[in-house]
Amino acid sequence: xxxxxxxxxxxxxxxxxxxxxxxxxxxxxxxxxxxxxxxxxxxxxxxxxxxxxxxxxxxxxxxxxxxxxxxxxxxxxxxxxxxxxxxxxxxxxxxxxxxxxxxxxxxxxxxxxxxxxxxxxxxxxxxxxxxxxxxxxxxxxxxxxxxxxxxxxxxxxxxxxxxxxxxxxxxxxxxxxxxxxxxxxxxxxxxxxxxxxxxxxxxxxxxxxxxxxxxxxxxxxxxxxxxxxxxxxxxxxxxxxxxxxxxxxxxxxxxxxxxxxxxxxxxxxxxxxxxxxxxxxxxxxxxxxxxxxxxxxxxxxxxxxxxxxxxxxxxxxxxxxxxxxxxxxxxxxxxxxxxxxxxxxxxxxxxxxxxxxxxxxxxxxxxxxxxxxxxxxxxxxxxxxxxxxxxxxxxxxxxxxxxxxxxxxxxxxxxx
Amino acid sequence: xxxxxxxxxxxxxxxxxxxxxxxxxxxxxxxxxxxxxxxxxxxxxxxxxxxxxxxxxxxxxxxxxxxxxxxxxxxxxxxxxxxxxxxxxxxxxxxxxxxxxxxxxxxxxxxxx
Numbered sequence: 001x002x003x004x005x006x007x008x009x010x011x012x013x014x015x016x017x018x019x020x021x022x023x024x025x026x027x028x029x030x031x032x033x034x035x036x037x038x039x040x041x042x043x044x045x046x047x048x049x050x051x052x053x054x055x056x057x058x059x060x061x062x063x064x065x066x067x068x069x070x071x072x073x074x075x076x077x078x079x080x081x082x083x084x085x086x087x088x089x090x091x092x093x094x095x096x097x098x099x100x101x102x103x104x105x106x107x108x109x110x111x112x113x114x115x116x117x118x119x120x121x122x123x124x125x126x127x128x129x130x131x132x133x134x135x136x137x138x139x140x141x142x143x144x145x146x147x148x149x150x151x152x153x154x155x156x157x158x159x160x161x162x163x164x165x166x167x168x169x170x171x172x173x174x175x176x177x178x179x180x181x182x183x184x185x186x187x188x189x190x191x192x193x194x195x196x197x198x199x200x201x202x203x204x205x206x207x208x209x210x211x212x213x214x215x216x217x218x219x220x221x222x223x224x225x226x227x228x229x230x231x232x233x234x235x236x237x238x239x240x241x242x243x244x245x246x247x248x249x250x251x252x253x254x255x256x257x258x259x260x261x262x263x264x265x266x267x268x269x270x271x272x273x274x275x276x277x278x279x280x281x282x283x284x285x286x287x288x289x290x291x292x293x294x295x296x297x298x299x300x301x302x303x304x305x306x307x308x309x310x311x312x313x314x315x316x317x318x319x320x321x322x323x324x325x326x327x328x329x330x331x332x333x334x335x336x337x338x339x340x341x342x343x344x345x346x347x348x349x350x351x352x353x354x355x356x357x358x359x360x361x362x363x364x365x366x367x368x369x370x371x372x373x374x375x376x377x378x379x380x381x382x383x384x385x386x387x388x389x390x391x392x393x394x395x396x397x398x399x400x401x402x403x404x405x406x407x408x409x410x411x412x413x414x415x416x
Numbered sequence: 417x418x419x420x421x422x423x424x425x426x427x428x429x430x431x432x433x434x435x436x437x438x439x440x441x442x443x444x445x446x447x448x449x450x451x452x453x454x455x456x457x458x459x460x461x462x463x464x465x466x467x468x469x470x471x472x473x474x475x476x477x478x479x480x481x482x483x484x485x486x487x488x489x490x491x492x493x494x495x496x497x498x499x500x501x502x503x504x505x506x507x508x509x510x511x512x513x514x515x516x517x518x519x520x521x522x523x524x525x526x527x528x529x
Contacts (some may be wrong), residue, residue: 240462240463253463300463399459413461
């Protein structure tokens with residue numbers, strides 16, 4: 001069923017009795033050409049692009065919970081492409097281009113809003129670093145604007161510009177960045193993949209990977225054995241556990257990252273604004289709630305919940321950047337399990353096991369990467385060759401010395 | 417995670433006094449070790465879902481390095497030992513990680529201290 005203004009009118013006149021489910025309840029078949037483990041944003045996008053770009057529709061997406069129950073529904077919905085390094089920026093630039101046409105392509109309202117992303121700077125050194133980053137973005141064809149203090153004040157008047165310790169000197173603006181409704185993205189990809197014949201199998205946990213002669217032949221699941229020609233892993237925070245089933249140890253640590261939503265208030269925050277003195281990012285949803293987050297909790301965790309110490313740090317950063325929020329009540333807080341890689345950049349690659357392909361290591365940045373990740377992973381699964389945009393995201397880059405270390409922190413997963 | 421951690425030197429202290437370094441299981445190779453050993457030490461992780469040994473430092477107290485046995489899924493803390501005791505125990509018996517030295521159990525309340 002195609003969604004349109006006309007379909008809404010039609011349904012309204014017939015008492016909304018004609019709406020059909022957005023996707024089928026699929027039962028697992030005995031064999032698929034491609035199985036994707038993980039029914040989150042990346043897995044669903046991969047299935048969609050496999051069907052659409054490569055004509056491979058005998059595909060199953062296996063999800064241990066319900067579709068979109070992991071990080072795709074747990075992030076702060078920010079979409080941006082403001083990376084510094086060569087291996088990263090063209091990939092995220094392409095992702096942003098895909099975001100711009102996503103709703104029309106999927107025929108689903110993902111509430112994509114290009115409201116602009118502003119990264120604040122608070123010192124001369126930080127301004128120089130942001131100028132360099134902005135130049136790198138422009139070299140990759142993206143938009144970037146270095147704003148001075150007065151330009152920032154005109155856009156974001158409520159900041160604590162004269163904070164004694166971290167005065168706001170200006171910001172780096174990417175106008176095409178913004179937010180998208182994260183659940184809508186998962187549902188849109190799920191519906192579009194399903195309509196092209198992909199089986200979406202929920203409540204189906206992978207418990208083992210069957211191999212014969214070094215090749216993957218299928219997966220053991222909580223709903224029985226399912227055979228496949230190729231297996232793609234897009235299990236985010238649980239990547240290490242799934243890879244272990246195929247005898248692999250990954251350069252990944254799973255850590256918990258928390259996010260928060262406040263009570264609904266009148267329109268206040270027009271852009272996405274990030275603090276430069278601590279890791280803190282703020283936007284406002286269409287319902288009026290302030291959506292914000294900060295750093296990791298800094299310890300390994302699979303728990304999808306965090307500690308109050310980090311909550312306190314995030315609230316302090318919020319009040320340092322925007323004193324006016326000190327009286328806003330926080331409504332909800334939750335945690336997601338991040339697949340933190342050892343250099344802070346993702347992995348989309350072959351593995352040492354034949355027919356097994358890996359998509360992981362997205363750290364904080366998986367949501368914005370969803371379309372390009374699916375695009376490139378589908379290309380890898382279909383053709384067996386690495387996509388041009390993902391050629392730096394190799395699994396063996398750590399042993400070869402080609403890390404893509406945006407922050408320059410070295411091999412310490414929780415500092416990226 | 418538990419709000420109170422029993423430091424083997426300082427007794428029961430708030431968790432906020434401690435800083436977490438991460439997985440204690442990788443052992444630093446000798447300087448002359450092969451490249452593959454260094455690569456593995458720096459980059460590969462077991463990333464356990466369940467009980468894990470971690471290096472913590474009691475930065476707001478004795479500043480000693482500790483090894484905390486913690487569950488990464490339930491966040492339960494099972495034991496806390498001094499890192500030196502842990503390393504000695506591991507050097508004697510690589511398979512057995514629980515040392516004989518000074519130990520403390522975080523979950524058991526104040527009765528022992």
